[in-house]
Amino acid sequence: MSSSYGLDAYSPAEIAQRVHEACLLKARLSFLQLAMLGMLAGAFIGLGALYYVIVVSDLQLGFAMQRVLGGGSALVYYVIYRRPVNSRSTSGPDRTP
Numbered sequence: 001m002s003s004s005y006g007l008d009a010y011s012p013a014e015i016a017q018r019v020h021e022a023c024l025l026k027a028r029l030s031f032l033q034l035a036m037l038g039m040l041a042g043a044f045i046g047l048g049a050l051y052y053v054i055v056v057s058d059l060q061l062g063f064a065m066q067r068v069l070g071g072g073s074a075l076v077y078y079v080i081y082r083r084p085v086n087s088r089s090t091s092g093p094d095r096t097p
Helices: 012-027 030-055 063-088
Strands: none
Touching: 030 063
């Protein structure tokens, strides 16, 4: 079922089926594809940690503000960079997103 906002509403059984299919597609990837996705995931996790350290090491910010901005920058980094790599293995011309 599609809503006017462009969001799809699925029943829990449909969600479970879609997750199951996505996991099966990931499990069937070749070794090279899995290795590349693993390396990209590790690189992006490392860059996210680097961004967090840079924000937290700013001495002009207070302790709480360092943690809030550090966590916020890590979240934004995850949403912008990491999620497309993760969804790459489950979407494509012959796969459902």
